[in-house]
Amino acid sequence: MSTAALSVQHLNKNFSSGLLKPPKNILKDVSFVVPSGSITGFVGVNGAGKTTTIKCLLRFIFPDGNADSKIQFFGESEFTPEVKRRIGYLPERPYLPEQLTAEEFLTLHWKLGGGQKSQMSASDTCLKTLARVNLLGVEKKYLREFSKGMLQRIGLAQALLHRPDLLILDEPMSGLDPDGRRIVKDILKEEQNRGATVFFSSHLLADMDELCSHLAVIDKGSIYFSGAVDDFTRAESKDSVVVYLDRDKTRKQIQVSRNELPAKLQEIFSQQGQLLKVIPTETTIESVFMRREWTAGNSAGRPS
Amino acid sequence: MILIGLSTFRELLRQKLVHIILFLAGLILAVSFMAGTLSLGEEDRILFHFGFSAVQLALVGISLFVGSITIPREIERQTCLIVLTRPIDRLQFYLGKWLGVAAVNAVIVVSLTLILWFAVGVKDSFWTVSKVGLGIYFESLILLALAFWSSMFLRSAISLFFSMGIFILGHWLNELVYFAEKSKIEINILLSKVIHAIVPQLYRTDWKSFYLLENNLISSTEFLTVTLHAAGWILLLLVLGVWNFRRKDLV
Ligand SMILES: Nc1ncnc2c1ncn2[C@@H]1O[C@H](COP(=O)(O)OP(=O)(O)OP(=O)(O)O)[C@@H](O)[C@H]1O
Ligand SMILES: [Mg+2]
Numbered sequence: 030m031s032t033a034a035l036s037v038q039h040l041n042k043n044f045s046s047g048l049l050k051p052p053k054n055i056l057k058d059v060s061f062v063v064p065s066g067s068i069t070g071f072v073g074v075n076g077a078g079k080t081t082t083i084k085c086l087l088r089f090i091f092p093d094g095n096a097d098s099k100i101q102f103f104g105e106s107e108f109t110p111e112v113k114r115r116i117g118y119l120p121e122r123p124y125l126p127e128q129l130t131a132e133e134f135l136t137l138h139w140k141l142g143g144g145q146k147s148q149m150s151a152s153d154t155c156l157k158t159l160a161r162v163n164l165l166g167v168e169k170k171y172l173r174e175f176s177k178g179m180l181q182r183i184g185l186a187q188a189l190l191h192r193p194d195l196l197i198l199d200e201p202m203s204g205l206d207p208d209g210r211r212i213v214k215d216i217l218k219e220e221q222n223r224g225a226t227v228f229f230s231s232h233l234l235a236d237m238d239e240l241c242s243h244l245a246v247i248d249k250g251s252i253y254f255s256g257a258v259d260d261f262t263r264a265e266s267k268d269s270v271v272v273y274l275d276r277d278k279t280r281k282q283i284q285v286s287r288n289e290l291p292a293k294l295q296e297i298f299s300q301q302g303q304l305l306k307v308i309p310t311e312t313t314i315e316s317v318f319m320r321r322e323w324t325a326g327n328s329a330g331r332p333s
Numbered sequence: 334m335i336l337i338g339l340s341t342f343r344e345l346l347r348q349k350l351v352h353i354i355l356f357l358a359g360l361i362l363a364v365s366f367m368a369g370t371l372s373l374g375e376e377d378r379i380l381f382h383f384g385f386s387a388v389q390l391a392l393v394g395i396s397l398f399v400g401s402i403t404i405p406r407e408i409e410r411q412t413c414l415i416v417l418t419r420p421i422d423r424l425q426f427y428l429g430k431w432l433g434v435a436a437v438n439a440v441i442v443v444s445l446t447l448i449l450w451f452a453v454g455v456k457d458s459f460w461t462v463s464k465v466g467l468g469i470y471f472e473s474l475i476l477l478a479l480a481f482w483s484s485m486f487l488r489s490a491i492s493l494f495f496s497m498g499i500f501i502l503g504h505w506l507n508e509l510v511y512f513a514e515k516s517k518i519e520i521n522i523l524l525s526k527v528i529h530a531i532v533p534q535l536y537r538t539d540w541k542s543f544y545l546l547e548n549n550l551i552s553s554t555e556f557l558t559v560t561l562h563a564a565g566w567i568l569l570l571l572v573l574g575v576w577n578f579r580r581k582d583l584v
Binding site: 044081084087089090091110111113114116117118119120121122123124125126127128129133137138140141142143184187188 | 336337340343344345347348410411412414415416417418419420421580582583584
């Protein structure tokens with residue numbers, strides 16, 4: 030647990046959108062940490078910069094080279110083949126080579142990752158991984174005949190293939206049916222239990238609540254929050270709604286801050302009121318999110 | 334690298350575009366067989382000319398059309414991303430892709446040359462015949478490397494036209510120089526010489542007319558020079574392409 034599986038410091042990226050237009054500042058001083066063994070969610074609205082960040086991490090996009098920016102996997106700054114071997118990645122839109130069958134595709138990746146050197150046979154591993162994502166029976170099918178959800182699943186299978194120490198998944202649940210989402214969630218938990226670290230982006234905040242121990246929240250290219258989920262919800266949750274019947278049996282609903290809550294409840298009881306419910310309004314990630322005004326793309330609307 | 338090459342090879346053989354190009358080449362080949370039987374006495378020459386034109390069409394077609402979309406499509410569809418998260422260098426990926434297409438071309442040129450050799454009744458030595466095939470293959474490798482490289486910074490369609498332009502120019506070079514010298518205008522001559530020097534001299538790889546006119550007369554020096562010339566261009570274009578690819582943002 031000592032070194033973080035991934036730590037990012039002061040990441041900047043400008044995209045030049047045209048020769049004459051000024052470059053667009055997509056990532057601004059992005060820093061966050063993914064602790065070893067955690068499931069860390071990467072949250073942000075459309076266009077916030079999640080995919081761009083992930084692509085920078087994996088050196089698909091070259092971040093602007095300022096001196097203090099740093100990306101470290103497992104405490105190492107160099108992105109060596111050994112580091113790569115320990116990472117499994119699922120891209121945002123996994124279009125896969127259409128002309129290959131599922132089995133050929135997985136076998137290729139098994140070999141590319143150096144699978145021949147291990148004890149397990151390629152076909153064994155592939156079948157096992159396919160079974161995990163519930164795709165058995167389509168090994169011989171061409172990937173061009175796969176549906177979007179099936180592609181998503183085989184993309185995930187590809188990421189799991191080498192039992193990586195760190196999984197980086199860009200929207201692993203998108204395009205999946207409820208059953209598929211269930212499977213993905215279970216897999217992520219299994220992977221965590223196996224000892225792997227998971228870093229995934231998603232819009233589906235409810236899923237994050239269930240899975241994540243840590244969060245990195247990005248908004249318009251800057252990190253808004255990074256740390257444990259509890260801290261996020263606690264920092265943001267101020268009020269609870271208390272619903273009760275007072276002495277005259279009239280229904281009342283009030284907002285009480287976290288600190289005042291015990292005193293207020295005491296007061297209600299002491300006045301022979303009847304407590305109906307206490308709704309802790311801001312305890313899920315989603316509810317914290319709902320309170321803010323996030324704007325897609327670039328415009329004002331958020332304190333920086 | 335080999336793995337990527339093999340996989341690309343396999344994917345390509347299942348691709349419609351490749352099927353179409355092969356079909357066209359087969360059609361010309363069939364026509365050349367027919368034309369050969371019609372023209373008495375000249376059978377072999379006609380057969381050869383048309384036959385190798387078919388080979389050339391197939392190879393140039395694949396090099397230009399497939400070459401200019403292979404990497405852009407990988408980037409656009411993000412299929413390259415998962416490959417590159419494996420312990421694979423971008424250099425290996427680029428060369429692997431290139432080798433995959435080159436292997437398809439090799440299979441085509443070898444099989445069609447063999448067919449043509451048998452068709453003329455194994456008269457000439459296989460080496461003589463295969464020199465013509467090799468010339469076409471060299472040309473296709475240059476064009477493939479060119480299309481790969483230009484697709485690094487041009488859109489696929491523009492890259493296709495660019496490479497096509499170079500293909501045509503490469504075949505006109507000697508005529509260009511010839512006409513420039515005929516015009517006797519200094520600047521024209523200079524210009525044509527410069528162009529001659531900086532464009533791959535593809536006309537020199539075209540040995541099918543050579544064979545037609547002066548049977549068996551491709552000298553070994555000429556063969557060697559052209560081989561080296563081609564190798565130089567291929568190397569240069571691949572190095573440039575890899576250099577560009579390694580610096581590219583794969584968005
Ligand atoms: N090639 C590019 N050139 C210029 N701007 C780009 C490019 N790619 C992305 N952007 C911009 O970068 C910003 C962040 O995009 P990114 O894809 O990282 O967002 P995201 O958080 O992944 O969104 P989503 O939830 O929709 O996947 C967007 O405003 C987008 O317009
Ligand atoms: Mg995204």
